[in-house]
Amino acid sequence: MTAETIIQSLASGLLMGLLYGLIAVGLALIFGLMDVVNFAHGEFLMIAMYATFFLFAFFAIDPLLSAPLVAAALFVFGAAVYLLVVRFAVRAKANAGMVQIFSTFGLAIVMRGLAQYFFTPDYRSVTHSWLGGKTISIAGIFLPVPQLVGALVAIAAFVGLYFFINRTDFGRALEATREDAGAVALVGIDKNRVFALGWGLGAALVGLAGAIMATFFYIYPDVGASFALIAYVTVALGGFGSVFGAFAGGLVVGLVEASTALILPPSLKSIGIYAVYLLVVFIRPRGLFGSI
């Protein structure tokens, strides 16, 4: 193993880490907003990937172009999930914890079942996309173009999110509702609207990630499951509710995964992430940057 290989791996891990951060930030946003973990988050990613695939297969729209479309579609989907399901889940008085967990979990199962039923369990892939399969060399390090673009998109998304939350009215409403939903209602802001939009935004972000990932990952009904776990780990690591935490957590997870792959056989590459997660969470239950 040369220094070159190591740097290669770590660079690649960093790129993936940014993507993981993008997947996770939606989760962090939703949680920060209303204290609910979206256990269907992986399935949001899955349908984004399928949507990208179908747009490509039937309309020959390259994922890079369809990404905004997919994000928009996921935005609508996310808001719908809030309005039709989650809104009722948070009203539960008895067994509140169970309700929140299983309402979105049940949704995840339904989505996976629907995907299996309609799309079959066959693996799909987006072949011959503009980005797919290409690598680019930067300072002697070979970086796969899809991941690189994905990382750039992720960075752009994080920057955009930062400005959105801190500079726009809606973003501030989001933050305010996060702080105190009751007070916000008194000022005349409709809590349901804010929550629906929050879910939409969270879903759109993971939709963006899904569109990019469709260029270099296989697409199948259960694909969401593995990334979901990485997303939960990323968010829990960074601290639930912290957007910056999701970003930082993503980087950590990406790097840990890459490092683990250098030492252990590929089938065990996730163990590094899990071990780090468990370690952080046991020592610092709120995660690295979390406030809850």
Next chain:
Amino acid sequence: MTALLETKGIWKRFGGLVANSDVSVSVERGEIVGLIGPNGAGKSTLFNLIAGVYSPSQGSIVFDGEDITALPAAERCERGIARTFQVVKSFETMTVIDNVIVGALIRTTIMRAARAKAHEVLEFCGLAARADVPASQLIPSEKRRLEVARALATEPKLLLLDEVLTGLTPIEAQTGVELVRKVRATGVTVLMVEHVMEIVMPLVDRAIVLDLGKVLVEGKPAAVVRDPKVISAYLGDRHAVGA
């Protein structure tokens, strides 16, 4: 005869904030003692220190001759300190009697005995008719009484009441006062944090006034109420109150 409860030089700091400074108070057996003071005086902090929710930054707490400073809350209950919560914390998915049985189980593992004890306590607190009702369906004043009933089921020597009389209608408050007197009559010592002066002063044997984390004054209610330092603390001009 040694006091039932003694706090010796208690300091509690939360980061840079000093919530209690050098608080030394004692509660004698069979007393009803009121812990009062304006907002932010450090009453809740002291209360929670005695209950075992926090540990003091400095100082010690002695209960019935034993230093309990390092003892966690659950063990303090076993020693005989029971408490209610200001924001009622009933076991919502359980019935009223089941709530009380939870408390009774610290003294007996025989279910029949625990159940009988729970019945007894519910009768005592006037909640017997509501025994099989889920706790979530009680009205606020009943929930307060349930808090007390639950605590009494643990057969405490010292009962800590956290604003049990606040926010009640005059009639409910009077019932509450009667209950506290009944509790003391059974031999339980009571330390109560309260805001509502008109209700608390006729009830307590002694009042301890905290202000800005320190003990300001203590003594018989009638005297405390007239003390100029106390009036100043409640009505204003804190700068006039010396160290």
Next chain:
Amino acid sequence: MDSAFAQRRRRDLVVAAIFAAIAATVPLFVKDVYVQNIMVLTLMYAALSQSWNILSGYCGQISLGHALYFGLGAYTTALLFTKFGVLPWFGMIGGGLISAVIAMALGYPCFRLRGHYFVIATIVIAETALLLFQNWDWAGAALGIDIPVRGDSWLKFQFVRSKLPYFYFALALACVAWLVTWWLEDSKWGYWWRAVKDNPDAAESLGVVVFNSKMGAAAVSAFLTAIGGSFYAQFVSYIDPESVMGFQFSLLMALPAVLGGIGTLWGPVLGAVILIPLTELTRSFIGGSGRGVDLIVYGTLIVLISLARPQGLVGLFSFRRKEAAR
């Protein structure tokens, strides 16, 4: 009032005995092997869900990583038998004890975690164990373990000619899990678990050592779950990491309780009786193109129950009205 309560307790016992007796006679009428198979699985999941319910329902610590204990039970039995010739009956106990110990060891760090952190930790731990077993050559790695079956034997707890012995064992296991729950419900443990679930701070103020409470629930739950796992290993006589430690098991152990009534005595049984036959039958009736339909069915059920009736279906039955009050 006391006697009304005692009456209800006795009635539960009587009803359970009647159900068990009826269930015991069913194989005499139903000879179809496929249906018998469903019945065995239903009973097994009733037992597993009842065990899960102890930690996650009564004590409120929702675990989605119980497949860990199921798998440990399966592997302990299988390994002890294939490598050391230890009879499955002993392997079962061994698996149970190992699982209980591990559950408590994991409890140390995990029980400090709040709600969703705890759930995710349980998922991560089970996944980690899965990965480890997949790479553990001595235990068969990803290929798993094949338990050699040479004819019927109660000693070796394996049967080829008929599924009936498995059925009766599963029935016995379900009864044991139910009885343990019934007994614990009206005990100090049961009351304290529910107190911890509803309000740990208040519980502590009443003398409940919250941590020990959770540990006890975890140990009992893990022990029983592992026995279920051991049973399963003997039932299918081939196990591999994915098939006994996979996340789908963790989910399938939880769902019957959620459907029937989490934290109730009859919930897991009711849920299993509805869910397992339903999923098996939808899977086979809709045939090849039916993949995913079972997921759609029980996913939808779970969403509906969580939103519309979180206390589960068990309250719909009149004689259980007191339970529904909880």
